[in-house]
Amino acid sequence: MADTQPLIAVANAGSSSLKFALYAVGAGGTLVLQLRGAVEELDRAPVFHARDAAGRTVAEQRWTDALGHDAALAQAITAVQALLPGMHLIGVGHRVVHGGAAHDQAVLVTPALMAELEQLIPLAPLHEPHNLAPIRLAWQRLPGVPQVACFDTAFHRSNPAIAQMFALPQELHDAGVRRYGFHGLSYEYIAGRLAELAPDAAAGRVVVLHLGNGASACALQGGRSVASSMGFTAVDGLPMGTRSGNLDPGVLLYLVQQRGMSVADIHDLIYKRSGLLGVSGISSDMRVLLHSDAPRAALAVDLFVYRVVREIGSLAAALGGLDALVFTAGIGEHAAPVRARVLAQLGWLGLVPDAAANAAHAPCITQAGSRASAWVLPTDEELMIARHTLALLEHTA
Ligand SMILES: Nc1ncnc2c1ncn2[C@@H]1O[C@H](COP(=O)(O)OP(=O)(O)O)[C@@H](O)[C@H]1O
Ligand SMILES: CC(=O)OP(=O)(O)O
Numbered sequence: 001m002a003d004t005q006p007l008i009a010v011a012n013a014g015s016s017s018l019k020f021a022l023y024a025v026g027a028g029g030t031l032v033l034q035l036r037g038a039v040e041e042l043d044r045a046p047v048f049h050a051r052d053a054a055g056r057t058v059a060e061q062r063w064t065d066a067l068g069h070d071a072a073l074a075q076a077i078t079a080v081q082a083l084l085p086g087m088h089l090i091g092v093g094h095r096v097v098h099g100g101a102a103h104d105q106a107v108l109v110t111p112a113l114m115a116e117l118e119q120l121i122p123l124a125p126l127h128e129p130h131n132l133a134p135i136r137l138a139w140q141r142l143p144g145v146p147q148v149a150c151f152d153t154a155f156h157r158s159n160p161a162i163a164q165m166f167a168l169p170q171e172l173h174d175a176g177v178r179r180y181g182f183h184g185l186s187y188e189y190i191a192g193r194l195a196e197l198a199p200d201a202a203a204g205r206v207v208v209l210h211l212g213n214g215a216s217a218c219a220l221q222g223g224r225s226v227a228s229s230m231g232f233t234a235v236d237g238l239p240m241g242t243r244s245g246n247l248d249p250g251v252l253l254y255l256v257q258q259r260g261m262s263v264a265d266i267h268d269l270i271y272k273r274s275g276l277l278g279v280s281g282i283s284s285d286m287r288v289l290l291h292s293d294a295p296r297a298a299l300a301v302d303l304f305v306y307r308v309v310r311e312i313g314s315l316a317a318a319l320g321g322l323d324a325l326v327f328t329a330g331i332g333e334h335a336a337p338v339r340a341r342v343l344a345q346l347g348w349l350g351l352v353p354d355a356a357a358n359a360a361h362a363p364c365i366t367q368a369g370s371r372a373s374a375w376v377l378p379t380d381e382e383l384m385i386a387r388h389t390l391a392l393l394e395h396t397a
């Protein structure tokens with residue numbers, strides 16, 4: 001690659017990982033992947049890898065102790081500088097999990113925007129600080145290079161008003177206490193992929209399951225988000241690696257009033273000590289639980305599957321039926337036993353699983369005669385961020 005070829009860099013900080021990618025901007029605005037990598041399992045046994053465009057591993061490192069997001073970011077920057085010396089960056093795209101009510105699309109970062117996003121940190125405590133840190137760093141190190149914020153919430157701004165409401169007094173809704181939905185960059189990418197693979201289904205009623213360390217589900221109608229399992233914060237909806245998912249709000253009152261728990265205790269409980277980790281007492285990682293013989297590990301998987309199935313029913317009801325179901329993200333893309341167990345309970349929605357295709361992680365995992373289809377589609381939040389970044393750079397040029 002020529003040193004002067006324009007590049008877009010992407011930073012995607014998730015709750016358990018920091019992912020990054022670099023794309024060359026070719027003629028006609030094409031994006032050609034040059035390098036991608038991640039520091040994953042940040043809180044357990046961190047592992048760093050970087051791969052070139054052909055998928056060959058070009059850098060790798062492991063740690064035995066947990067690594068913070070800041071150290072992961074430093075690692076990623078050092079590796080990129082070594083692997084692509086003299087690179088010519090024309091823009092940096094950042095995943096920002098919470099964009100609040102104001103943003104229905106990606107925007108250029110300004111000091112005013114940063115001040116606005118700082119206010120949202122309490123609504124996405126596992127993510128927003130780690131999303132804003134790379135922006136600040138890039139700003140210092142790359143003065144003059146435009147930074148673009150791409151929001152997880154933006155894709156869900158198309159939800160009908162009723163899907164954005166809690167049954168709370170109007171004044172709270174007006175103050176921003178409403179359902180936002182997250183993982184929107186992933187859902188937007190998947191909507192586009194499904195339209196390429198199964199255009200008829202994609203034009204209809206689709207439920208997408210983004211099952212990673214954070215997990216949510218989204219109802220798409222004609223490729224637009226109409227409902228999602230996550231609400232005001234990314235702790236709502238499905239149980240996750242360490243997050244509880246939806247909880248009777250009365251439980252929180254009970255814990256405060258009867259158990260004397262503080263706000264910090266509750267925060268720690270619902271964000272960091274619940275979900276797969278809390279139920280199993282063993283791990284937040286589905287890989288570990290699927291390989292464990294411990295009854296509590298099996299229980300955690302059972303509860304996860306049960307709640308995913310119920311959520312699909314809820315979203316299918318909001319859609320008035322189902323034409324396609326898509327599995328994506330860490331668990332969705334790789335955990336065939338979880339997919340098989342979910343699909344086994346969805347015959348009533350017209351899904352007839354293809355066990356061999358599921359075991360092989362094939363794109364389509366239902367049989368030919370199945371009325372509705374099910375899919376395994378790897379997500380690509382980084383490409384979606386790069387597309388938004390390029391579009392914005394072209395627009396503002
Ligand atoms: N081969 C696998 N089998 C089962 N689960 C997996 C596998 N690989 C990854 N996972 C699950 O996916 C999670 C990571 O998902 P990912 O979408 O990459 O996370 P993040 O939410 O940090 O972006 C892991 O915590 C683990 O539970
Ligand atoms: C919003 C969210 O939960 O993101 P992640 O899955 O990357 O943790």
Ligand SMILES: [Mg+2]
Nearest residue numbers: 014015212214
């Ligand atoms: Mg993620």
